[in-house]
Amino acid sequence: MIRILNSILAVSISLLAYSQSMLPLVQDTNINANNHEISISGVGDYQSTSIGKDITKSFIYGGFIDEAMKLSSSNRHDEINRFGIDLNTEIVYKNHKLNLFKDSLKGLVVKGGVYNFSSLIYSKDLFDMAFYGNGMFTGDTAYFTGSQFNSLAFQKVGIGWLNKKSKSSFSLNFIGVNNYLNGLINESYLYQSQSVDSLEFLLSGEGVRSKASSYYKGFGLAVDMDYRFKMKKNEKEFVHFQLVMRNLGFAYLFNSENYIANGVSAVDGYQINDLINSESIFTNPEEVTNDLSDTIITKGSLVMLPAMFQFTKLVDYNSLNKFQGFFGFRGYLNNAYVPMLFAGLDFKASNWCRIGAQASYGGFSQLRWGVYSSINFKHFNLGIASENLFSKTGESIIIKLSCAF
Helix, strand or coil, X not given: CHHHHHHHHHHHHHHHHHXXXXXXXXXXXXXXXXXXXXXXXXXXXXXXXXXXXXXXXXXXXXXXXXXXXXXXXXXXXXXXXXXXXXXXXXXXXXXXXXXXXXXXXXXXXXXXXXXXXXXEEEEHHHHHHHHHCHHHHECCEEECCCCEEEEEEEEEEEEEEEXXXXXXXXXXXXXXXXXXXXXXXXXXXXXXXCCCCEEEEEEEEEEEEECCCCCCCXXXXXXXXXXXXXXXXXXXXXXXXXXXXXXXXXXXXXXXXXXXXXXXXXEECCCHXXXXXXXXXXXXXXXXXXXXXXXXXXXXXXXXXXXXXXXXXXXXCCCCCCEEEEEEEEEECCCCCEEEEEEEEEEECCCCEEEEEEEEEEECCCEEEEEEEEEECCCEEEEEEECCCCCCCCEEEEEEEEEEC
């Protein structure tokens, strides 16, 4: 169990380390495109309800995880906890000159992207087992029920149309899956006796992982939608809204291993030093799991993508108001992600510069504070933001560059 959790953390955090060479993204900017528009955006975001970012950074950059770091994170844990990573980069091309379907209001959209999305739901006992070993559970039971992990890495290429007037758009995307891993523990516990000479391990769960040796482990389809509309505020002003749906679809894995475990294993005859040293038990996991009823089925699998939905009251870049409020919510098709609410204030510092701040609650963590700044010219925009500025359990960076010609 310790090795499983450490492997999960290592996989998740290695994805985050990969994102450091990717990019940042995006406070949405309205750029006055004439004929063509290109935008490049990137997001690097990890969040947790409980695991300190000092521990996460130690996994990313290397370093020693001391007792103070472990104790601080352990004290933040509830019975059930969440951890998640969202890494993505996108490039979008919009052609405003072309009239699709002979309609003067419809232009062309072409896009591509790379996405890594990982999530973890886990019990406090699982964290303590991973970082302290089983010695702290002498004469006690550690519970892992309800823990689950999901990780999906994929790429997409899409084509669609845009409304030149409202800036709404729709695209159909071809998906290539690079890696998939999913696991669910329906029921599990580890009990060791007070005399520390035996243990009992129950595991009931299932898992799926992509297995194909090719670069792409599967293919699929997804749709993106960016719907914008406005409501009249008064005789001169409108309030603008945006509804975004991204990566709604599925993928078929050519060859996946499906695991089912259901059983109890009892181990007797260990000495106290063997049991307190957790690595000695789990070095040969077959000794603990040989009584479990394991089933491995190799077959194709259909998996849902972690689609994102977001509704936002937009900032109107053409407004003469110095201050504007914005608000909205964001959700993912993912069990670990709690629908996130956010609200903030935008300040127009000059005709070419805006700054703002926001608060949010939900996602893979709880309360977060963020800031952003954008530079806006007629044919060029650059925005940089963080949705997680002061948190002890996460960080984020978002960047978007847009240009029109």
